[in-house]
Amino acid sequence: MKRSFLAGVALASVIGAAGAAQAAVIVAPVSVSVTSGGTVGSFWTVDNVIDQSGLTRTYIPGVTDFDAFVAEPNRHSGVLNTEWFSHRDSRSAQLTFDFGQEVTLYKLAIWDENNSSQQSMSISTPALGLIRSFAPRENSGSPYPGGEVFEFRPITTRYLTLDITGCGTKPQFNSVDYCGLGEIIFADGSGVAAVPEPATWALMIGGFGMAGAMLRRRQRLALA
CATH class of the missing domain: 2.60.120.260 (Galactose-binding domain-like)
Structure with missing residues (x-):
């Protein structure tokens, strides 16, 4: 649950930064x-x-x-x-x-x-x-x-x-x-954040998934 929450917070931060219009x-x-x-x-x-x-x-x-x-x-x-x-x-x-x-x-x-x-x-x-x-x-x-x-x-x-x-x-x-x-x-428009392209969103979401998988692997190794 904690890992999902942190990933969600991170993704929300990226979306907020991308969509922010100064x-x-x-x-x-x-x-x-x-x-x-x-x-x-x-x-x-x-x-x-x-x-x-x-x-x-x-x-x-x-x-x-x-x-x-x-x-x-x-x-x-x-x-x-x-x-x-x-x-x-x-x-x-x-x-x-x-x-x-x-x-x-x-x-x-x-x-x-x-x-x-x-x-x-x-x-x-x-x-x-x-x-x-x-x-x-x-x-x-x-x-x-x-x-x-x-x-x-x-x-x-x-x-x-x-x-x-x-x-x-x-x-x-x-x-x-x-x-x-x-x-x-x-x-x-110098202060306007560009909205990522769909391929960029996919890479970011994939990155969050990989980070979560690595965290779970480390926890399993620590418990072994």
Whole structure:
């Protein structure tokens, strides 16, 4: 019974450590560029998606807690000089974020533009390729509500690419033929424990079994 209890405590400790999610601060890119799709005009430059210009609340990079910030009633105005739009007749676009140095990220929040109706987005890095694809919620009206959070496995990179596709393809927005984005923020993932793969779990559980067997063998030898 004691051996089973100790093994259970050890396994619970490993599971707890693997699943623990520490508070994560907001990590801000130092710049962002349009690598495909262009910009429709001087009022809709891509810098607007990282400069907090449309948000009702602002954050301090490296200080403000990501989850607490997203949980606040934080709307986006959607007015001039607060969003980015691609060229007219662009059904897809690509943005590249430069963090200035290698950072570890594991989730992001998007304040999606309320008219361009992009159907899907994906993030990738030069070294790791595709990380995750997702479909953002289509906002209606302006201002539009708080950021929508998407989580992914922790990645370490300096550059992150956001691909946007299917812009202006929803029936209710047939007259809109461009991509757009209000704001995007990222969460520091350096303190997030990675969840072991199934094969790793099997090795750990097998290790506990072997440890128990060795303990029982030693006890039998001691009693002989």
